[in-house]
Amino acid sequence: MAKTEPLPTAEIGDFAVPRHVAIIMDGNGRWAAARGLPRGEGHRRGVEALRRTVRAAGDLGIDFLTIFSFSAENWSRPPAEIRELMGLLRRFVRHDLADLHRRGVRVRVIGEREGLDPDIRRLLDEAEELTKDNNRLVLVVAFNYGARQEIARAARRMAAAVAAGKLAVSAVTADSLASYLDVPDLPDPDLIIRTSGEQRLSNFLLWQAAYSELVFVPTYWPDFDRTALESAIAEYRRRERRFGGLAARTGS
Numbered sequence: 001m002a003k004t005e006p007l008p009t010a011e012i013g014d015f016a017v018p019r020h021v022a023i024i025m026d027g028n029g030r031w032a033a034a035r036g037l038p039r040g041e042g043h044r045r046g047v048e049a050l051r052r053t054v055r056a057a058g059d060l061g062i063d064f065l066t067i068f069s070f071s072a073e074n075w076s077r078p079p080a081e082i083r084e085l086m087g088l089l090r091r092f093v094r095h096d097l098a099d100l101h102r103r104g105v106r107v108r109v110i111g112e113r114e115g116l117d118p119d120i121r122r123l124l125d126e127a128e129e130l131t132k133d134n135n136r137l138v139l140v141v142a143f144n145y146g147a148r149q150e151i152a153r154a155a156r157r158m159a160a161a162v163a164a165g166k167l168a169v170s171a172v173t174a175d176s177l178a179s180y181l182d183v184p185d186l187p188d189p190d191l192i193i194r195t196s197g198e199q200r201l202s203n204f205l206l207w208q209a210a211y212s213e214l215v216f217v218p219t220y221w222p223d224f225d226r227t228a229l230e231s232a233i234a235e236y237r238r239r240e241r242r243f244g245g246l247a248a249r250t251g252s
């Protein structure tokens, strides 16, 4: 893995750092297979890549980092792999929470918590509670997460508010629906990175990704590091975001 210094601040410039970066951390299994190792080893090395990335995101001045760590569809994997992934989450929270807290990271969790093992729910609650006043970097952990399920949850909450007479039918709008998502005050991701060469969203942040810039990199997740994050950001900076308007230089 290449060791490089972070880009100098002047090079990065506040304007150029995406405020919210979301990552689909993919390719752990293929990383392991390429080395003749069990898939679990890929997942373990993936946790190390996550540590490096959270640190780099904080150093680069990113405000929100969302990571896709377990999808609602990942339950279809073999039970032994699911046990390994659950074990890694437990260990990550137990081992890293104090350090994240010390470094000013606020942890938030999106995804369905019903049906998770009670001890995992407790760990996720504890991580959110302990770090709730931190503001250096918000780390959003998408766990047991599916975007369609999240949108359905939001619709259900809205329907309940309408049924209770607290929300008018005419107040159901794109803006108001966004405020019923799992973490309502989360800005949309500016940049979504997917590792491992796959070019799809796999039910990740479908609502929030409406105008995100997508960067697909061939690197398997366990090899991801600060340099890889910086080059994805460099690619983002070459993009022109128009949001349906006209290019900045032609006037809008």
Ligand code: IPE
Binding pocket: 025, 026, 027, 028, 029, 030, 031, 069, 070, 071, 074, 085, 196, 221
């Ligand atoms: C990402 O790596 C981790 C999770 C989805 C939990 P994969 O396990 O999907 O690795 P590949 O895609 O099989 O290589």
Ligand code: IPE
Binding pocket: 024, 025, 026, 027, 068, 069, 070, 071, 074, 198, 200, 202
């Ligand atoms: C997406 O990766 C989910 C996570 C990274 C947690 P998958 O490996 O599950 O996605 P597909 O199955 O290749 O679309």
Ligand code: MG
Binding pocket: 026, 027, 028
């Ligand atoms: Mg995968």
